[in-house]
Amino acid sequence: MSRIMTGARMVIEALRDQGVDTVFGYPGGAVLPIYDELFQQNDITHVLVRHEQGAVHMAEGYARSTGKPGVVLVTSGPGATNAVTGLTDALMDSIPLVVLSGQVPTFLIGTDGFQEADTVGITRPCTKHNWLVKDTAKLSETIHKAFHVATSGRPGPVLIDIPKDVQFAEDAYQGPKQIDPPRYQPVRKGDVTAITRLVELIEQAERPILYTGGGVINSGPGASQLLRELADATGIPVTSTLMGLGAYPASGRNWIGMLGMHGLYEANLAMHGCDLMVNIGARFDDRITGRIAEFSPGSVKAHIDIDPSSINKVIHVDIPIIGDVGHVLEDLLKIWKSRGRKVNTAALGKWWEQIEGWKSKNCLFYRGSDTIIKPQFALERLEALTKGRDRYVTTEVGQHQMWAAQFLHFDEPNRWMTSGGLGTMGYGLPASIGVQMAHPESLVINVAGDASWLMNMQEMGTAVQFRLPVKQFILNNERLGMVRQWQQLLHGERYSQSWSDSLPDFIKLAEAFGCKGAQVQDPKDLDDAIQQMIDYDGPFILDVLVEKHENCFPMIPSGKPHNEMLLGDAETQGAIQGAGAALV
C-alpha cells in the first residue's frame, strides 16, 4: 500500500526512515512547507542556527563525532550560497552530510526569481553529488539515494535542491527498502594479492612506519581497533595526519606523534628515513609531504585508500590497495597471522633506537614564562585538567589549531574535530555545537584563536538557545597568529593586516549572549580559570590572553623536505626562499 503525501511530508518521512534525529537549519520562503511539517512532529529536533554556514559546520561536528551523516536544511538563494563554505569543508575532509535546500518553484526556475540561485550549479564542484528534484514522485527515492551516496565509499557532502511546488505536490512515498539498490557501490574489499605482497614487506622491513589518516576514522571504530591490533602486534611505529588523530591512541606504545608541516620532529624524520611506508587512509596532502621530489626517498610505499583517485595523485606508490580501511586491515592481519606473525625484530629494535634518538630532541620545547601565558602552556594545562574525561575537542584554524594537535592527546577516534583540508576559520564554534547536540553529557571544548572565533561568533546564540554547554577556549594573541608567523618568516616582518584591532570584550560579549565569560592573563590563575570554565553549567567563553608573538614550531618550511625541519626561532632566518615562497 503506497502512502500518498506531500513532498514536504516525504522529506520528514524519509529523514525519519534514515534514522535522523537532528537537523541543523534556517527557514526561508522556499522551505516553508518543510518547516511546516517539522512543526507538526516530534521525532526530529531542529537546531535553529544564526547563519547557514554555522548549520553546515554543526552538521560536520555532529557527523564526525557520531559517524552518522549530518543533516542540514536551508532555503533557496542566500541560504544555499551561505552553505557553500561548509560543503567545501566537508568535501575536503570527507565528512558525510545531506543538505536539503529549498528552491523557487519549477515554473520560476531560470527567471531570476526572488531568492533564486543555480544551487546545483554552484554546489556541483563542492559536493560529492547533488540533485535537483523536479518531480515529487522522485523525491523520496532521491533522499534515500542521497544518504547512500553520502555515507558509502569515500564519504562526502551531498545536496538535494527541492523546488517549492515539489514540496506542495502529492505523490506516493517510497521507503528505503522499496527503492532499487543504487548503482553506486564502491569496492570495499582490497585485492588479496596486493595485501599479501604488503604482508611480505612488513615481515622483512627494517624501518617500517604506519602513516594513518582520516580514512581510518571514517571507516568506523572497527578500523581503529584493527589498526591498534596491527601496530601493537607488529611493533611498527605509528604516525598520523591531523585528520587521523585518535585512531591510534596517543598513549599507545607505538605512537610517535602527528606528522606534517607542524608535526613532530621524530614523526617527520621517521617518514623521511623509513624503508616501508604504509599509508592507511591518508592522501599525501601537501601539508604532509613537503617537497615532493625529496619525500621519503628510500622507501617502498603502500597506500590503502577507498578512493582510486587518491592513488598516485601526488606520490607514486608501489603497492596500491583500493578498499575500505577496515576490510583491508582485517585481511592484512589474517594473512600476517596465518604466515606466522613474522617481523624483522632485530632491525625494528634498531629503528626504535633511532626514533628514540629523534624524540630526545624534544621538539615541542618552548620557553616558559612566569608573567605571561604561553599558548603551549595553556594547552598543556587544558590537557592536564581535562584528561581522562569524556571529552571532545574542536578547533578553529591557525596556530592554536596546530598547538592543540601537538599538546592535546586523543586516545579514541571521533574525539577531535578540526578543519583540515579547507582550513576554514570559523569552523570550531559551530562544530562544537554540533558535537554537543550529539553528546549532551560530554565535555565539548572549542580551542580557538581570537580572529577565527569571531568569524562565526553569532552561533553563541544557538548554544545559549539550546542550552549547549560548549566551552570556548580562546587563545587571544590579538593577532592572526599564523599569518603573522608567515609574514615574519617570509615577508620581512611587514605585518600587513594581521592584527586584531577593536576586539570585543569577550566577557561582556558572553553576557550579551546570555552565557558566562572570564578572562585570564596571569599564568598562576590559569588552572582556576580552566576549572571554572569546565565546572560552569552552560556555555562559557574563556578569554586567555597569551604571548602575542609566539611562533608555532617545529615547522617544515614550504618547499623543504621532512628532514629540514625548523625547531625554533633561531633557525628561521631566510628559511623560506625561492620556489618555496610561492607555496602556501
Next chain:
Amino acid sequence: MNALNIQKGASSHSAYDLRDPNAQVEESHTLAVLVENEPGVLARVIGLFSGRGYNIDSLTVAEVDHTGHQSRITMVTSGTPAVIEQIKAQLGRIVPVHDVHDLTVEGPSVERELGLFKVRGQGDKRVEALRIAEIFRANVVDSTLESFVFELVGTPSKLDAFAELMRPLGLADLARTGVAALARGA
C-alpha cells in the same frame, strides 16, 4: 629493502602502469565514458576537467541506450601518463559515471569523425577540390556555382589532411563532430 627489487608500478592491476609513471611526455588518449543520462552529468565531466586543469581535445556525447538511461561520452585528452591515470580515476569517482574505458591502451579500436567542409572557388581550383574530394571519398552534400560542401568521415588525421589540402583551394568554413570510438573485435 632495495634487495626486494620492486619494479615501480609492477604490483598494479593495469599493464599500462608498467610504463615509467614519472615520464614527462604528453600522450593523447581516447576515453569512452559511460554515464547515467541525468541532468548535469556533462557539466560534471567538463567541470572536472576545468577545475583540475586537464585538457579536452575533443568531446562527443549522445544517448546510446534510451531504456537504460545511458549516454556515451567519447573524449580525447592529453597529458603525461600520471595525469591520464588521474583523469580516469577522477572520472570514475563521479557518481553517475558507470564505466571509464581508455581505448588507447585497452587494445585496438576504431575512431571516426565526421567533418563538413565548405570550399569556395572557381575554375581550376574548383575542379581540383572536387578531384581531391573524390580521392578522399568525400561526398558533396551541397553545391552552388561558387562552392561545395563536402562531407567526410574518417579518422581525425584524415580530416586534418583533407582540411590542409582544401585550405589553398578556398576552404571557407569547417565543422567537425569530434571523435566517436569503439574497441575492435567482439
